[in-house]
Amino acid sequence: MTIGRLNHVGVATPSIEKSIALYRDLMGATKIHEPFDLPPQGVRVCFVDTPNSQIELIEPLGENSPILKFLEKNPLGGQHHVCFEVHDIHAAKAEMEAKGAKVLGEPRIGAHGTPVIFVHPKDMGGVLVELMETPKDGGH
Numbered sequence: 001m002t003i004g005r006l007n008h009v010g011v012a013t014p015s016i017e018k019s020i021a022l023y024r025d026l027m028g029a030t031k032i033h034e035p036f037d038l039p040p041q042g043v044r045v046c047f048v049d050t051p052n053s054q055i056e057l058i059e060p061l062g063e064n065s066p067i068l069k070f071l072e073k074n075p076l077g078g079q080h081h082v083c084f085e086v087h088d089i090h091a092a093k094a095e096m097e098a099k100g101a102k103v104l105g106e107p108r109i110g111a112h113g114t115p116v117i118f119v120h121p122k123d124m125g126g127v128l129v130e131l132m133e134t135p136k137d138g139g140h
């Protein structure tokens with residue numbers, strides 16, 4: 001596997017609306033996408049475009065949301081994960097596991113409509129890493 005483009009930085013927040021205001025009014029973001037629910041991933045999502053990547057604002061959705069514990073520990077929210085693109089998600093998963101890294105679950109469709117996996121932060125120097133298959137149209 002070769003590490004690909006930084007697709008997005010995931011930022012957990014207790015309120016997408018409040019975070020949108022911060023990125024728009026304090027940081028000067030001009031392209032902020034419409035928020036949407038992603039029930040299979042247990043999050044509500046909003047993408048904020050930057051010149052070379054995206055910030056992915058994620059708010060808990062449902063009582064089994066994977067970001068609830070993170071927000072309990074970080075009530076203001078905070079940087080939650082980084083997402084790199086890969087060519088083939090199944091090959092990437094197999095290679096991660098062969099190298100001894102724990103992959104959290106099976107590939108699932110993520111916010112960009114392509115399959116994603118997560119690598120446990122304990123095996124990546126304390127950083128939760130999302131790997132995402134590059135969209136067929138090349139993405140943003």
Ligand SMILES: CC[C@@H](C(=O)O)C(=O)SCCNC(=O)CCNC(=O)[C@H](O)C(C)(C)COP(=O)(O)OP(=O)(O)OC[C@H]1O[C@@H](n2cnc3c(N)ncnc32)[C@H](O)[C@@H]1OP(=O)(O)O
Nearest residue numbers: 010041045066069080104110111112116118121126127128
């Ligand atoms: C929008 C959809 C999709 C996309 O297409 O982009 C997304 O990005 S969805 C994003 C949310 N989904 C996920 O995070 C799924 C994968 N995550 C998990 O499976 C779990 O959250 C976890 C990473 C295994 C953590 O488990 P959890 O039970 O929630 O918390 P613990 O407190 O038990 O954590 C164990 C351990 O890991 C440390 N940790 C937890 N989260 C992070 C983090 N985001 N970054 C770095 N480290 C993290 C936590 O501090 C614990 O450490 P110790 O206390 O030292 O044991």
Ligand SMILES: [Co+2]
Nearest residue numbers: 010056083130
């Ligand atoms: Co993500």
